[in-house]
Amino acid sequence: MGLDHLQKNHEGAQAGTENSGRGARVPILLCMLLVAAVTAAPDVSTLRYGLVLDDNPQIMNNPAVHNWASLPRNFVVPLCGLVESNQTAEKGQATYYRPLFCVWLTAGYALFGTNAASWHAATVGLHVAVTLLLFQLLLWLVKDYRAATAGALIFGVHPAHIESVAWISAAPDLLAALALLGVFLIYSRSLDSPPLWRSLAAHGLYAAALLSKEPAVFFAPVALFYEVARGDLAPEMRVAERLGRALRRTGVLFLMAMAYSFVRVELLLSARPLVWVSRHDAVLTAPSILVFYLRHLVWPTRLSYYYDLPIVTRTASPGFWMPMLILAAVCAAGWIWWRKSRSIAIPWAAAWIFLMLAPVLNIAFFWPYDYYHDRYLYLPSIGLAILAALAFQQFAPQDVPDRRRLVATTVAAVVVVAFGFSTAIQSAPWQSGISMFTYAVQSAPGNAMAKNNLGTQYIEKDRLEEAEAIFREALSQHPDFWLGTYNLGYTYYKEKRYELAETYFCRAIALCLSRGGTRYRRAWRFWKN
Incomplete structure (x- = not known):
């Protein structure tokens, strides 16, 4: 199951999806409506929230996004021109190149002005759109509308997304996710010789993802892994042949990622990193950071904007070897699952999670006391949704008794309801700056x-x-x-x-x-x- 049983060609992929729709008792459209409604429900309360953190300097007090005439310039300066403003000059934050985010802010300001409720509604709508695209990807992947719905809903109401949805200025995560899912949906329907328009659309969307947020660079190796592991290739094909074929098909993505990285470095050349932690300590702290994020993926409780997570300075410290043991156990569990199911989709989804988390594991790139945030889980959690859909589909495939499918549906429903209520409750501190930081101090004294x-x-x-x-x-x-x-x-x-x-x-x-x-x-x- 998974990537190893996917379509033999483009027509086979379409037929599989159509057959799953015809065999489903509930129309796919109804599933999409359910996904949209349930995803939006826990976030409706954010429409009453105000502006926090960077919302004022980036949107309300930033002339660079108040008129369309400034838009072209935002493609050649860091982060909507804020490097020249007092707000970023004082913090040295000229470390972001996200011009598509500036387009989003300019369009939003033209439509909503300073109306916070409208901004929040647009952000919630963007999150719903991402979740619907993910549903389509999962439906193509597992050919089971129940499994696809379960995976999409877990993503849609996941509490770790509170920061990305409740905070207007966290839109880059959502924009990048929307573009990357669009890339893969086009990609999945053009496995062999895609028509020119599909190729242009896919690469255009990848450019949009790169111009939205930096982790999109790591989508290229995710696509490479997918190409190497494709199940429709001849089993006798050697690894070297698979790799060569995969590199030819994903080469443009890598070239685009390198070009983006070059432009970004040139534009941000004057930005000096704040040296506050040694490379040695940053490496030793990385396992605990990774375990921190994995825990928030599977057990998203006591979420806050800030956390207390100490720097690890010695290999003998429990802060180093305990996370290493946990990561070893996670890898062992994943290997056992893969050995039992032989689904290449399992390591592919794991690669999506870990590659999208890779940029945030080096704490030296961040400010002291400010090197972990739940918004960094938005892109990696797509991999979690894929794993959830696969688990549902493998535990309760369509040819098993209804009782087993009922158990799987019940478990998924319980998780979705629990996540939904948790999201609604834990988003409350984001109403204002005072409530947000009061809770942060309580959570991380x-x-x-x-x-x-x-x-x-x-x-x-x-x-x-x-x-x-x-x-x-x-x-x-x-x-x-x-x-x-x-x-x-x-x-x-x-x-x-x-x-x-x-x-x-x-x-x-x-x-x-x-x-x-x-x-x-x-x-x-x-x-x-």
């Missing part, structure tokens, strides 16, 4: 960035005493946290306690002179004047 961002929310609300208290608490745990040091100085400045403000501004400059940023330099000028 040792995370300095969580306390810092809660403090900045207090400053915006003119709750200066509370801001001072939370900044002091952060600095008592992390004395060398320059951003918290600066913000405490800014709090004193707002309170007109200029001597204390000067002390903390000077300390912040001493801690991070090369990356001090616009904000406290401006406050310093205000104080001097």
